[in-house]
Amino acid sequence: MLGVYDFCGHYEWTFEWLRRLGGEPLVCQFWDEAIHQDSQSHAAELILQKGIEGMKQYWGHTLQAEGAGYQAIATEQTFRIDMHACPSRGFLIRNQLHQYHDYCDHCMGWIGPLLKHGKFVVDHQHNHRGQCWWEIRHQSDPTPASAPGQLAGHRDVRLRADWNLSGKPTDTYERSNHPDDKSSKANGSKPGS
Amino acid sequence: MLPYTDSKPVGAADFYFAINATFRFILKRFGLEPLRRYWTELGSDYMAPVSASWKRHGLPGVAEYWRAFFKAEPGADVEVTCQDESVVLEIRQCPAIAHLRKCRREIVPSFCQHCYFLGEAMAAPAGLTVRVEGGNGRCRQTFFRRRAAIPEQDLARIRKAIC
Numbered sequence: 331m332l333g334v335y336d337f338c339g340h341y342e343w344t345f346e347w348l349r350r351l352g353g354e355p356l357v358c359q360f361w362d363e364a365i366h367q368d369s370q371s372h373a374a375e376l377i378l379q380k381g382i383e384g385m386k387q388y389w390g391h392t393l394q395a396e397g398a399g400y401q402a403i404a405t406e407q408t409f410r411i412d413m414h415a416c417p418s419r420g421f422l423i424r425n426q427l428h429q430y431h432d433y434c435d436h437c438m439g440w441i442g443p444l445l446k447h448g449k450f451v452v453d454h455q456h457n458h459r460g461q462c463w464w465e466i467r468h469q470s471d472p473t474p475a476s477a478p479g480q481l482a483g484h485r486d487v488r489l490r491a492d493w494n495l496s497g498k499p500t501d502t503y504e505r506s507n508h509p510d511d512k513s514s515k516a517n518g519s520k521p522g523s
Numbered sequence: 524m525l526p527y528t529d530s531k532p533v534g535a536a537d538f539y540f541a542i543n544a545t546f547r548f549i550l551k552r553f554g555l556e557p558l559r560r561y562w563t564e565l566g567s568d569y570m571a572p573v574s575a576s577w578k579r580h581g582l583p584g585v586a587e588y589w590r591a592f593f594k595a596e597p598g599a600d601v602e603v604t605c606q607d608e609s610v611v612l613e614i615r616q617c618p619a620i621a622h623l624r625k626c627r628r629e630i631v632p633s634f635c636q637h638c639y640f641l642g643e644a645m646a647a648p649a650g651l652t653v654r655v656e657g658g659n660g661r662c663r664q665t666f667f668r669r670r671a672a673i674p675e676q677d678l679a680r681i682r683k684a685i686c
Contacts, residue, residue: 331619331638332542332565334534335595336527341538343569344545347561351553364548369541372626392537417530425527 338421345430357430358509361439370440378448385409385466393417401485407473409466412487416460423460434458434501435509446507454503455488459495463487475504524587525595526572536597539619546631555633562637566644577649585610585651585666598622612664620660624686634684638664639676658682 332340348356366374373392376384386404389411393400399415422433434456445452449468453475456462463486465475478488487493494500499514506512549558567574577584586605589612593599600616623630635658642653642664652669655662659682667673 331592331596331617332641333592333596334536334538334542334618335525335529335592337534337538337541339527340565340569341541341545343565344561347564360545360548364544365541368544368547372540392535421527421529424530427527 336421336425338418339425339427341418341436342422342427342433343429345433345436349430358439361436361509362443365436365440366444370444374444374447377444381448381450382406382409382466401482403482405481407467407471408476408481409464410476410481411462411464412482412485413460413462413464414485414487414490416462419458419460432458432501434462435512437462438503438506438509438512442507442509442511451505451507452503453505455500457493457495457500458498459492461487461490461493469505524576524584524591526576529595533595533597536618536622539622540626540628542619543623543628543631543634546634546637550631550633558633559636559640562640563644566641567648570641570645571648574645574648577646577651582606582608582610582651582666582668585649593618608668610666612666614657614662614664617660617662620684624660627686630684630686632683632685635659635662635681636678638662639678639681642666643676656680659684 345357348360373388376388378384380387382404386402386409389402393402399413401412401414403410419433422428438452438454442452445466449470450466451469453465454462463482465481467473479486501512501514503512546558549561573588576588580587582605586603589601589603589610593601593603596618598616598621599618602613602615604611604613620630620634635655639653639655642655646653646666647669650669651666652673653664653666654673654676655664657663
């Protein structure tokens with residue numbers, strides 16, 4: 331039987347299996363159709379119906395269930411997550427599992443299209459070491475991503491001493507809805523800073 | 524005895540949604556044979572550390588693996604018995620089917636076949652074979668030492684899953 335105790339391991343393995351079968355477009359279709367529209371239909375229902383309140387409810391439940399180290403902040407206009415210890419990426423790092431070239435892309439792969447349906451856009455960075463941040467706003471709101479500490483205070487993941495460790499580029503998305511929108515910055519430069 | 528470790532003792536049940544959705548995606552796009560190939564390759568590649576452990580430890584290792592596995596699956600009710608020639612899993616409540624059903628998710632009809640194709644691909648490198656009987660929430664899976672007298676798996680003996 332395929333279990334959930336090591337779900338992130340075979341989930342990541344599956345990305346590479348699909349990439350070999352149909353290239354990156356098939357992987358993106360999988361994130362959109364299988365994860366956003368099917369597996370996470372409960373997230374879509376909550377967020378599309380309730381907007382930022384739905385985001386609070388969905389991520390409050392799911393990140394708790396997965397044992398994440400995170401902080402979520404909601405204002406009337408913005409929903410922000412600072413992920414200090416991603417349980418999913420952390421599982422792969424701890425168990426030295428690496429099949430697909432960028433596991434972290436799967437989040438934008440399913441969340442991006444979901445938010446697009448709700449007319450939201452995302453500012454996001456991930457550093458490939460289980461740390462990332464997200465700011466979600468309505469697409470009509472031109473506000474740029476916050477400066478480090480501006481919204482999340484001292485819990486802003488960008489203020490961590492290990493956020494910009496050299497070696498791996500930080501991937502950056504600005505007002506995005508698609509995993510292909512990213513730019514990789516070796517110096518981990520910070521939007522809004 | 525599990526090859527991978529997590530920081531929490533039991534997995535998050537909602538991940539069964541993604542497992543079911545992955546099967547549906549491959550089935551709809553490519554058909555049943557490619558889905559069976561996915562299960563088989565997952566068993567022989569991703570699960571290779573489990574096969575290697577079974578090869579080293581034999582049937583007691585198989586039993587130990589499944590006991591640890593089901594302890595980490597939320598909502599499982601499973602008895603594992605190790606005999607001289609086989610290990611029997613009596614699955615009284617499949618955690619995946621139970622959660623999908625509780626959450627009113629449409630279950631891929633061939634869902635329960637994955638236990639055979641995945642299990643067989645894990646068992647073969649260790650000189651073992653598996654037979655599955657039942658499904659749709661309750662089944663028996665028997666891991667034998669591979670020998671000629673054991674009949675082939677009859678896929679008709681694996682029930683379709685329904686919500």
